[in-house]
Structure formats: C-alpha cells, structure tokens
Amino acid sequence: MAYRKQSHERYPLPSNDDYWVELRRLSLIDAQAIQRIQFGELRAGQQSEGVAIKQVDSASAVVAILAAAVRGWNLDEELLDGTVRELPITEETLTDLEPEDMEFIVHTAVRGTLLEQAFGRATIAVQEVEDAPNGAATPDEVDSLFTVGPSRP
Numbered sequence: 702m703a704y705r706k707q708s709h710e711r712y713p714l715p716s717n718d719d720y721w722v723e724l725r726r727l728s729l730i731d732a733q734a735i736q737r738i739q740f741g742e743l744r745a746g747q748q749s750e751g752v753a754i755k756q757v758d759s760a761s762a763v764v765a766i767l768a769a770a771v772r773g774w775n776l777d778e779e780l781l782d783g784t785v786r787e788l789p790i791t792e793e794t795l796t797d798l799e800p801e802d803m804e805f806i807v808h809t810a811v812r813g814t815l816l817e818q819a820f821g822r823a824t825i826a827v828q829e830v831e832d833a834p835n836g837a838a839t840p841d842e843v844d845s846l847f848t849v850g851p852s853r854p
Contacts, residue, residue, distance in 0.1 A: 708726045710724055716799040722771060723771070739759060769810070770810035
C-alpha cells in the first residue's frame, strides 16, 4: 500500500492533440490560496449596504490555477536557427497558451474542488485590440480576458 498515489494525468490539448499536458490534482491548500487571490483582501472603507466589497482578480487566479496544476507538457517552439526546443513551464508560457487550451486546463484542474463553482465553466475570451501590436492585448486589458462564472450551456 502506498501513501501517495500517482496524482498526475496526461491529457491531449484541444487546439492540437499532438500536444499533451500533464496535470496535477489541486490540493485543498492550492484551492484556498487561489480562492484568496480570486476574492482578494477586504479593502478598508469599501462598504455596500453593510456588506464589505472585495476586489476580484480573476486573471491572477487563472494564472495561479495553471501554475498549480501543470506539471509537464510536450509543448515546443522553433528557434530562429531552425532547431526546436521544449518550452519551459513558466508564468509567461502559461499565459501564452491558446485560449481553448487554457480553458480546458482550468476546467479540468478545478473539477471536484471548491473552485469549481467559480471557474468550472469560466470562459477565456481573447479580444483583438486595434492599438496593440499584432492585435495582442495590452497589459492593462489582461484582467478583462477572463470571465468567471457560467458562460457555457
């Protein structure tokens, strides 16, 4: 009998099933930390009819879910000299994932946790921005790319 069981599972990515991601099941501590990121800290002086308002930070919570869950992948990139190298798992590469892959990872990672209600059906909608190079979102707009809550049938 083993105390720890294999907690990683490999899934093909929706954008291209030649690529896979290995996900770790989120722990209770992961879920609680991400919940704090999502709902933030109470801000002094912010009240609405006697109920304290918290600042929501969905984008940071999504990145935290990705960082906590992704344990491996076979994603790679072609360098200028024509060689191919595996991409490291970093905050930058996680946020550069295709939106459908990011959604899939988040939905899979939160399944069965207290985060499922908020993120189990979250949509990651990328909108092109006219003033940004190549239509990429500017840093100030990144928070608006993540919509928490039921958005799919």
